[in-house]
Amino acid sequence: MKEGPDIARLAALIGDPARANMLTALMSGKALTASELAAEAGVTLQTASAHLAKLDQGGLLRQRKQGRHKYFTLAGSEVAAVLEALMGLAAGAGHLRSRTGPRDPELRKARVCYNHLAGDLGIRLYDSLVARGFLTLGEAGLDLSEAGRSFMQRFDLDLADLATRRSPLCRECLDWSERRSHLAGSLGRALLGRFEDLGWARRVEGTRIVRFSPKGEAAFRRRFPLSGQGG
Structure with a gap:
């Protein structure tokens, strides 16, 4: 062997x-x-x-x-990351489940990936943080810049507490539906919790769907704009 x-x-x-x-x-x-x-x-x-x-x-x-x-x-999160990556490979190769329906668009828009936000809105969150220089990729991996730390503190996240967690603060996770990165790690988990605390979004019982209210989604898009959209 x-x-x-x-x-x-x-x-x-x-x-x-x-x-x-x-x-x-x-x-x-x-x-x-x-x-x-x-x-x-x-x-x-x-x-x-x-x-x-x-x-x-x-x-x-x-x-x-x-x-x-x-x-x-x-x-743990490593198992979740492997499963999400396998889902991406399966989707890319055309190996899809036959059971489809109205939940599919919602799953693609926003869903929980173990403990953080995935789907189109999860990718938007990641892309917005990178485009604004809040997330940086260095030799040590993905991390928050000083500007990013200030932003998260203004968003009422306790970074000192997150630093004590077993999981890394920031980690990329490959999104199965888009095969692009979204944010995992203790920061990704804390952000999803913050969206729920603010009443922007809630998890749909018995599914992986994260459903944003119209006002919550509008607030989310303002807080995490893409390039050229202001904010």
Whole structure:
């Protein structure tokens, strides 16, 4: 056997259709029970439990107990980033699910990607911050400039607190629907939370959709303009 990371094992874990459906459901960032994941995968509870055990052993899931119930989440943002990238590859290659409908445009416009904003509005957020010099890409990776830090503080984000988190402050994530970057990391998570706190947007229960109100979207677009749009 060749030396190095064994990507075949992880690929096999993700590649099973039932397990892939479970992992995709957990991209909402919400902790789900085995019964809920069984329904997402279209399998029995016993079969789902076997799949979940394999995903847990493979390091893709984290489980926790609360009372009599056991809940499952993705193991972390790195797993979410891999899944989002795979979705982009699948979409680009034409491997799309047959179940389409009115939710598809909403998913493409704005959705949660594990814990941060993705879709068209997520890309707009990222592009606006880069165009205004608030986000910079250096040898150490993506980071906030001094102007960016001032902007975020004016937006009532506690950067000192975000710096204590385990995840990096800023990280690029490849958007599956557009195959362009959106903002992940603790800053991406905090921004989505701020949009919700302001009443600009809310998550649609049981989906990954993030729905902005008309006033909220207008405020978002003013706060995060693209080049030539003022702000």
